[in-house]
Amino acid sequence: MILWTVTDAAAAALDLLALSAQGGGSPSLRPYVHIFLAYAAAWILILFWVWRIWRGMGRLDATEDG
Incomplete structure (x- = not known):
C-alpha cells in the first residue's frame, strides 16, 4: 500500500514534468x-x-533468538 502511494506520487510528478516540457497543461x-x-x-x-x-x-x- 505504501509502495503504491509512492508510485502514484512519482507518476503524478512525472506527468507534471511531461506537461510542462510539452508546453501544455495549466500555466x-x-x-x-x-x-x-x-x-x-x-x-x-x-x-x-x-x-x-x-x-x-x-x-x-x-x-537474540540465536
Whole structure:
C-alpha cells in the first residue's frame, strides 16, 4: 500500500514534468512542479528510513533468538 502511494506520487510528478516540457497543461501549475518532486523525494527518503529500521530490528531479533 505504501509502495503504491509512492508510485502514484512519482507518476503524478512525472506527468507534471511531461506537461510542462510539452508546453501544455495549466500555466498556473508550472511553478509548483518542484514542490511535487520534493514531496516525492521526501516520501522516498522516509520509506527508506523506515525500511532500514525494520531491517535492523529484524537483525536484532535474529541475534537474540540465536
